[in-house]
Amino acid sequence: MTESIELAVVGAGPAGLAAAVEAAGLGLPVTLVDAFALPGGQYYKQTPPELGATAPPDKHAAYLLDGIDHDAVRLLSGTSVWGLFPEDDGYLLCLYGPPGTPRRIKARAVILAPGAHDRPVPFPGWTLPGVITAGAALTMVKHQHVLPGRRILLSGTGPLQLVLARHLIDAGAELAGVLDANGFPWSGWRHAGAVWGQWERLREGWESLRTMQRAGVGIRWRHQIVRAEGEGQVERAAIGPVPNADRKSLTETVPVDTICLGFGFIPSIQLSRLAGCEHTYRPEQRIYTPVRDEGLQTTLPGLFVVGDGARIGGKDVARLEGQLAALGAARSLGQDIAPARIADVQQALARQRRFAGVLDALFPYSTHLADLLTDDTILCRCEEITVGEVRRAIAEGATTVSAIRMLTRAGMGRCQGRMCGSSVAELVAQELGQPVEAAGLPTPRPPVVPIPLDGLIDDEEA
Amino acid sequence: MSDRYDVVVIGGGMLGLSTAYHLARRGAHILLLQAGDLGGGSSAACSGRAQVAEGHLDPLNLRLIREGLARLETLEEELGAAFEWRRNGFLALINSRHLWDEWVERAQILTAAGIPAEVLDQQALQEAEPYLNTQGFLGAAHAVEGLLNPFLFCWAYARAARRHGALLRPQAPVTAMRAAGWRVEAVSTRGQWIECDKVAVMCGAWTPQVTRMAGANVPIRHTHAEAFVTEPVSLDLHNTIELADFYERIHGRDQAVAVGFSRDLHGALIITEAVAKTNELHRRTSSWGMAGIAADLVQLYPALAGVRAVRAWGIPTSFTPDDEPVVGWLPERDNLFVAASFMQTITAVPVVSDWLAGMLLGEAAPADLSLFAPDRFSSDGGEPLA
Amino acid sequence: MSVINDQRRLGPLETRQRLTVHVDGQAVSAFAGESVATVLLALGRQAFRHTEKHHAPRGLFCGMGVCFDCLVTIDGVENVRACMTPVKEGMVIETGGPAHD
Numbered sequence: 001m002t003e004s005i006e007l008a009v010v011g012a013g014p015a016g017l018a019a020a021v022e023a024a025g026l027g028l029p030v031t032l033v034d035a036f037a038l039p040g041g042q043y044y045k046q047t048p049p050e051l052g053a054t055a056p057p058d059k060h061a062a063y064l065l066d067g068i069d070h071d072a073v074r075l076l077s078g079t080s081v082w083g084l085f086p087e088d089d090g091y092l093l094c095l096y097g098p099p100g101t102p103r104r105i106k107a108r109a110v111i112l113a114p115g116a117h118d119r120p121v122p123f124p125g126w127t128l129p130g131v132i133t134a135g136a137a138l139t140m141v142k143h144q145h146v147l148p149g150r151r152i153l154l155s156g157t158g159p160l161q162l163v164l165a166r167h168l169i170d171a172g173a174e175l176a177g178v179l180d181a182n183g184f185p186w187s188g189w190r191h192a193g194a195v196w197g198q199w200e201r202l203r204e205g206w207e208s209l210r211t212m213q214r215a216g217v218g219i220r221w222r223h224q225i226v227r228a229e230g231e232g233q234v235e236r237a238a239i240g241p242v243p244n245a246d247r248k249s250l251t252e253t254v255p256v257d258t259i260c261l262g263f264g265f266i267p268s269i270q271l272s273r274l275a276g277c278e279h280t281y282r283p284e285q286r287i288y289t290p291v292r293d294e295g296l297q298t299t300l301p302g303l304f305v306v307g308d309g310a311r312i313g314g315k316d317v318a319r320l321e322g323q324l325a326a327l328g329a330a331r332s333l334g335q336d337i338a339p340a341r342i343a344d345v346q347q348a349l350a351r352q353r354r355f356a357g358v359l360d361a362l363f364p365y366s367t368h369l370a371d372l373l374t375d376d377t378i379l380c381r382c383e384e385i386t387v388g389e390v391r392r393a394i395a396e397g398a399t400t401v402s403a404i405r406m407l408t409r410a411g412m413g414r415c416q417g418r419m420c421g422s423s424v425a426e427l428v429a430q431e432l433g434q435p436v437e438a439a440g441l442p443t444p445r446p447p448v449v450p451i452p453l454d455g456l457i458d459d460e461e462a
Numbered sequence: 463m464s465d466r467y468d469v470v471v472i473g474g475g476m477l478g479l480s481t482a483y484h485l486a487r488r489g490a491h492i493l494l495l496q497a498g499d500l501g502g503g504s505s506a507a508c509s510g511r512a513q514v515a516e517g518h519l520d521p522l523n524l525r526l527i528r529e530g531l532a533r534l535e536t537l538e539e540e541l542g543a544a545f546e547w548r549r550n551g552f553l554a555l556i557n558s559r560h561l562w563d564e565w566v567e568r569a570q571i572l573t574a575a576g577i578p579a580e581v582l583d584q585q586a587l588q589e590a591e592p593y594l595n596t597q598g599f600l601g602a603a604h605a606v607e608g609l610l611n612p613f614l615f616c617w618a619y620a621r622a623a624r625r626h627g628a629l630l631r632p633q634a635p636v637t638a639m640r641a642a643g644w645r646v647e648a649v650s651t652r653g654q655w656i657e658c659d660k661v662a663v664m665c666g667a668w669t670p671q672v673t674r675m676a677g678a679n680v681p682i683r684h685t686h687a688e689a690f691v692t693e694p695v696s697l698d699l700h701n702t703i704e705l706a707d708f709y710e711r712i713h714g715r716d717q718a719v720a721v722g723f724s725r726d727l728h729g730a731l732i733i734t735e736a737v738a739k740t741n742e743l744h745r746r747t748s749s750w751g752m753a754g755i756a757a758d759l760v761q762l763y764p765a766l767a768g769v770r771a772v773r774a775w776g777i778p779t780s781f782t783p784d785d786e787p788v789v790g791w792l793p794e795r796d797n798l799f800v801a802a803s804f805m806q807t808i809t810a811v812p813v814v815s816d817w818l819a820g821m822l823l824g825e826a827a828p829a830d831l832s833l834f835a836p837d838r839f840s841s842d843g844g845e846p847l848a
Numbered sequence: 849m850s851v852i853n854d855q856r857r858l859g860p861l862e863t864r865q866r867l868t869v870h871v872d873g874q875a876v877s878a879f880a881g882e883s884v885a886t887v888l889l890a891l892g893r894q895a896f897r898h899t900e901k902h903h904a905p906r907g908l909f910c911g912m913g914v915c916f917d918c919l920v921t922i923d924g925v926e927n928v929r930a931c932m933t934p935v936k937e938g939m940v941i942e943t944g945g946p947a948h949d
Binding site: 383400402409450451452456457458 | 498499500501502506613614617620621624630632633691692693728745747748749750752753756757759760766767768769770771772773774775
Binding site for chain 3: 048118133145147150171257258384413450
């Protein structure tokens, strides 16, 4: 049994929320599907109410989270979209959620707002318990009210690390250091124009720096984690300079129980790839991204991708893109949308994109994997495949990500290649001296998230 | 490269790679061209079953299975590479009287031919697989077949072929052939013409489009099959499970599901198979395929309901009108050879590839292969001529 | 006998709804709204399971359900993500898996 709707939005972070609220405002009914128990995604993540109320991160979050409580918005929480298949007059979505959730929905237009996940950066010892992503640390301290550890090292790049540092310090953790792989952003002054108006962000950054200063925690520029050590869990972190071509330079080894990796994000392109729209590799961000027109429509008509799920841009780019796509989707569904309305959003979006561009320029993901990897470093966490095994496969002629997957099993585990895919492609590029895109991507396959067998069945009453 | 090859093998699946190995062992100067990754076509999409009991029962096919199975037992050693080879039981669940009778007869023939097989009643079936829902089944046919990792199997042949001097090129689709009179002179890949004495086309479902480049037709058709794999799971499963009415379920239908499953060495379940009629050659998967397979599986083995599917795949599978393979020189040219569309391919490959290599180099075929002749069908590709 | 380890928990606990879960056979206090991962971290546990091949310890990594490293057995069901599972009264949590060969 497949219900037919006009518009589906996948993901309830800022991009998806904005799309849904905009659509609702236009009188366009929308089904908003989100994998988590509470809407908000990562940027607007909500603390479970039983753990106490926390204020929304900004006024837009408050407005949007409120805004989906609307007759025209049907929110399906705790529901994963595991398949997306183009059909003659729209798209078939395969869903899996709590009892009573429809299993199949046919939508004339689809806006994908799947967000991103922390970039997994491999290094010796990174699989030890205690090595977590910055996102995991932030979720734990801010929304679960628990310290992930007591003595914590942050390694990554960019201002989000400062936000995390502040939360951890305020929560009583001891910060062993905040390492930024890039150098101090001396050239930041050149971007003053783009930063103008970003008062909230600047204030937040300032607060974070003050908190760190009071706690005696400084930023160590041009440094990153080299090795995590310990018996059964993280006990020490070896730190080194950037670059570190022979991986031998060690600045020092510090006792820690937790290492947070904050090296940016990778868009979750699994659904957009499965649908079959074109993607391209962006070497400056080191990500694959769906090709979109200026209305954020992909190469497939009626399919839009917005927010970090297309390209990393932060919460305000996400929000405005969601809005813009909703306007475009409404227009494609026959509604009359005033060009001025679209122009307004595009203007605001351009401003936010400029700022996001500044962060990219000042804090690029610049880490050379070669500086980190040894042959016995685990590359594929799920299947426990080492760098050495992948290198041997490459030497034998497996020059594509899919061939390496066949030969070594890297990418065959439960995470479906999310934790190793980018590293494998970059390793191939490095070993063969070729661009990352030459290693390709594996054929996109459903389910894009692991689904229990009885959840695949097309049966609403199951 | 202006090199000229004895044989260009087009198709780098298990058949092409194993034949390349045997050609190289015989000292031939050969090049293999594969459109995508080595072993990456239908060979990468199978569940790794070295079937023994489900093929044709004529002496030629029985010989292939017997000899193939024997070769598989020592093949890892021969190729110097592991591919997770092991013997494993196989159960074909029987749900009708006529299938029961068919299998009783089949089991007798197989056993007499040196491939032990038997038919179990429902009680024996339940004892063999305690968690299987045997309701509606009269019992099952049982034989001991083999299982292996199809990727590693292909790569083992690829490695060994290279060791013996074969050149293997992935990411090298053949886009044209150049013929002069009765001979194919050269094949083109990536804008480069490669000259050769003989061309062997072993592309499974893609064979017809490749042989057409030389003006030759082969009676190979295809359907589209889907399967998927789960996360690793704790499971007390001893046999590969299939349905005896597989062909009944699929025959004549536009799309159908016939569930089967086996457990790989990593603990994951490989679950087959949703089949659809199509003219297209593609690798897409559908929602109905996974859903249909899952529904049937959960019915058959309820304890698996919560196990997560991790990855589905879809691939063309080739067949001929009489379900026998096509092997031999094509009549349209002097030097164009084809081999494709085997049943129980994995089991047949180790011995067939040796035969094919010999035939390509002018040796006499070890058996009468007219059963597999490319021109055995009438000119419209319909019923066999004799 | 409930064990509570408040060293890592933040904020006022008195206003929360306390419940009891079982971690590797031991009764432990937890609070409604917490994930299983939170309860384990609050106990000072960072290793949640061991891998098949190298028997290597693993725990929380991504915290958002995509890495599938934080797997534990919950109420007899294996391979459940601790970070995505909210605790419930009486939940039985077993760490250290996998159980299968």
